[in-house]
Structures are given as structure tokens and as C-alpha cells.
Amino acid sequence: MDRGHRLLDAAQRLRADMLDRLGTLVACESAPGALPHLRSCAGLLARWGSQVLGRPAQRVVVDGLPHLLWPAEDQQVLLLGHFDTVFPVGTIRSRPFTVLGDIATGPGVCDMKAGIVQMFAALRLIEDTSRVGVLLTCDEETGSVTSRPLIEREARRSSAVLVCEAATPEGDVKVARKGGSVYSLTVQGRAAHAGVEPHRGVNATVEVAHQILALGALGATDGGGTSVTPTLLSAGTTTNTVPDRAHLAVDVRAWTRSELERVDDAIRALVPFLSEATLTVGGGINRYPMSEELARPLLELARSTARGLGIPDLGGAYAAGASDGNFTAALGVPTLDGLGAVGGGTHASDEYVCVDRMPERAALLAGLVDTLCAQGRPIDEVP
Known part of the structure; x- marks a missing residue:
């Protein structure tokens, strides 16, 4: 069995665990500025991340907001995400986490709690995570005012940034943003x-x-x-x-x-x-906008990884919405976005995630991270 199929097979075995964790994380509400809830969510994610990375999380608190950082000493790749959502506390009571067939729904399920679950699953598939940094912030939905300096600092320490925001509903990654x-x-x-x-x-x-x-x-x-x-x-x-x-x-x-x-x-x-x-x-x-030029080499590596997983046509989309990837790209750091869940309806009552594609996306992220860390060279020098 080749590397791609081994990754996908291992990711498929994590499907039930990913779905269980997604339900737990969606139920742990994290509304903007709701400090007790954000702290509780940060505590849950700190445990999960530290278990898979084998090193403790640094809780970086700015104006009471708890951001989570797992820095790597020789940081080749930064995995970037956020755990705040746009939904007020109490939304989970009227719209609980629900799975019907291949579709999971609930507040924040696509933007971007499934992406975080897949990120941790991907890290479980990687033998050596010593060159991978992880940053999860809790104010992205309100402009990343307190987390921006942290995002930019960690991006400058990295050769590439992979943002685990949601993919398009078709599964395309995002190469440019307004x-x-x-x-x-x-x-x-x-x-x-x-x-x-x-x-x-x-x-x-x-x-x-x-x-x-x-x-x-x-x-x-x-x-x-x-x-x-x-x-x-x-x-x-x-x-x-x-x-x-x-x-x-x-x-x-x-x-x-x-x-x-x-x-x-x-x-x-x-x-x-x-x-x-x-x-x-x-x-x-x-x-400022995220430009396609910085994403193009990473997209080609992602496409090569995807082909090994049996995904022949991984697209690179332009996204009207902004993300924290805008900050890292503005620094000139190669950045690829949309490596999270396949779904849609973000910020809306019909937000959803395609559950059956979660293993595939975790394997894609794992393969891309593994390739970048193994190369250990500036991304524009990677063949």
C-alpha cells in the first residue's frame, strides 16, 4: 500500500472519533467575547492538542481572551485556526449538534470547529510533529484585534502557513481572499x-x-x-x-x-x-488581500498530495471572505487556506459539514504537512 492510501486508511479509522469530538466541540459554545465560555473551550482544546503534539499548550491571554499556541523550536509549518464562532451563547439549545446521514449541523460546525478536529486528527497521522507549530485564536470573528501580533510573529517563524478554515462546498482549497x-x-x-x-x-x-x-x-x-x-x-x-x-x-x-x-x-x-x-x-x-502568488506553490504540493489520496481535481478558489491567512500572506509568508472541512452555510442557521469527507481532508492536511516538514527548505525551492 502506497503512502497516500496508508494515510487515507488511517484517517478513515479515525472517523468515528472525529465525529464524536466534533459533537463535543460544537456543544462547547465559544461566542465572541464570552470569556467563561471561551476559557472552557480553550481548556478542552488545550488537552486535545497537547495529547497529540506531546507538548503543552501556551495559553496566551490578551485582554482576557485565551489564545492557544504550541510553538515548534524549528518551525517549518504553522497550522492556523480559530475556535470562536459568531453565534451567541444559548444557540446550542435551539440548534443542537445533529448528524443526519452524511451531514452534520450545529453552530460553528463548519466555521471552523470541524477544521480544528481534522487538524488534530491529521497531527495524529504524522510520525514527527516537532517542526509543526499550531495556533488557535479566539477573536477571529471580531477582527483578530488581540491575536494579530501573535499570528504575525508565528508566521514569520514559519516557512509556510496552512489555514484550516473551511473549504468550498465543492472541496476546493482557497488561494486568494478579499x-x-x-x-x-x-x-x-x-x-x-x-x-x-x-x-x-x-x-x-x-x-x-x-x-x-x-x-x-x-x-x-x-x-x-x-x-x-x-x-x-x-x-x-x-x-x-x-x-x-x-x-x-x-x-x-x-x-x-x-x-x-x-x-x-x-x-x-x-x-x-x-x-x-x-x-x-x-x-x-x-x-489586506491574500494574493494567489504566495499560495500557488503550496497549491501544487496539495494537488500532488490529493492525487495520492485519489482526489484527482483539487481546485484553488478565490474567496470573498477574509481570514487570518490575510495577515500571514501580507507578510510574504507562503499561505494556503481552506484546508478545513467541506461544507457550507457559514454564519447561518443551516451551516453544515460533510462528515464522510472529514477523513479525506485530515489525510490531505497530514500529507501536505509531512511533505513540507520533510523538505525543510523554503517553499519556493520545493520541487
Whole structure:
């Protein structure tokens, strides 16, 4: 039996264990900023990771948030992931982990708890993990504010970064990602009685409505798919008061650095429409795009590994969403993303994972890591 078939056979024997661990991990909720739950989830993952790597986790706590790191002394490969989800605490009660046939569902099952389970399964398939570092963060869904320095430090110590975010629903890995920006717009108006003297007020809701229309005109000018999306909005205090304050969050995505910077300049140049309103802009560019050039050599190695597993056509996809791989690629470190679960519906109530493909993906990751560690050379020198 050749190497690929041995890996896949060994991974298939871990299928039941992976499914059991996935259920346990999904049930261990990890909502953004929910510190007791994040700590509990970190404790569970620290035990699992330390068992398979044979070295203890370093719990790196920043502003109370517990990130998990297993550094390698001579770090050839960094496996990167996050264990926070977008779902509030209590979601598991209304939407418990469920398996129907080949499909597993539950909050965070695809983004990205199945990817973490597969990562640990892959590490069990590798004889020598001494050159493999692992970093699991807990603030990716809120912008990686506290984990970014840690991500960048560990990426600089590595010859390659493999990100275990979800694959596409077809099973393609991800070779490029849009960059992203997050902004907060705060409008200050003036309160007044909405029925008696509305003319004395400066309506912050009206002002923010004008700003939303202005933002809509900032989308792609080059046909490149730049999106400028108003998201969270709040305004006012009571139904009979002219609102004196409004807050708006804005999400921006673009394929190029120049597009992110164009929109950044335009948002910072916004001015109030109402003469007595004031507008304050906060936030900015969060992640620059992940370019295909850095992923291409790793994709070719992944395709070679996949063929050995009987996967003839491993594709490399462009993904509109950003990940922590954007940070590592921006440093010039070869980065390949989408090495996690095959599934879809991320951030939605119908999020799912294809259970029968979990062994295949674990074997793919194991084979790719093994190849990179065995080569022990810069990725652009690997044949």
C-alpha cells in the first residue's frame, strides 16, 4: 500500500472519533467575547492538542481572551485556526449538534470547529510533529484585534502557513481572499420633542440615512467586486424624541490593496448633509488581500498530495471572505487556506459539514504537512 492510501486508511479509522469530538466541540459554545465560555473551550482544546503534539499548550491571554499556541523550536509549518464562532451563547439549545446521514449541523460546525478536529486528527497521522507549530485564536470573528501580533510573529517563524478554515462546498482549497475594512460612523445631532418642536432638533437618523446612500456609491468602480455594506445601525432613545445620536457599522471588502485604500480615503472624506450635524469616522483597513502568488506553490504540493489520496481535481478558489491567512500572506509568508472541512452555510442557521469527507481532508492536511516538514527548505525551492 502506497503512502497516500496508508494515510487515507488511517484517517478513515479515525472517523468515528472525529465525529464524536466534533459533537463535543460544537456543544462547547465559544461566542465572541464570552470569556467563561471561551476559557472552557480553550481548556478542552488545550488537552486535545497537547495529547497529540506531546507538548503543552501556551495559553496566551490578551485582554482576557485565551489564545492557544504550541510553538515548534524549528518551525517549518504553522497550522492556523480559530475556535470562536459568531453565534451567541444559548444557540446550542435551539440548534443542537445533529448528524443526519452524511451531514452534520450545529453552530460553528463548519466555521471552523470541524477544521480544528481534522487538524488534530491529521497531527495524529504524522510520525514527527516537532517542526509543526499550531495556533488557535479566539477573536477571529471580531477582527483578530488581540491575536494579530501573535499570528504575525508565528508566521514569520514559519516557512509556510496552512489555514484550516473551511473549504468550498465543492472541496476546493482557497488561494486568494478579499481584504477587508471595518468602520464605525457616529452622527451627533440635537434632541427635541418629536411632536411639539421637531424643527428644533437635528435628526441623527435622517443624517445617517444620507450617509448610507453615500456609502452605496462607493462600491466597485473597476468591476472588481468591491463591496461597501452598512451593517449594524442604532439611533434614538424614545419614539417621541428627535434622535440626537446614531451609530453605523460598515463592512468593506476588495480584491486589491488599491481598492481598499480608495474606499478608505472616500469614507474618511464623508461630510454631514445636515448643516448642524457632526460626523465622526472610526476604524479602517483591517486585512489586506491574500494574493494567489504566495499560495500557488503550496497549491501544487496539495494537488500532488490529493492525487495520492485519489482526489484527482483539487481546485484553488478565490474567496470573498477574509481570514487570518490575510495577515500571514501580507507578510510574504507562503499561505494556503481552506484546508478545513467541506461544507457550507457559514454564519447561518443551516451551516453544515460533510462528515464522510472529514477523513479525506485530515489525510490531505497530514500529507501536505509531512511533505513540507520533510523538505525543510523554503517553499519556493520545493520541487
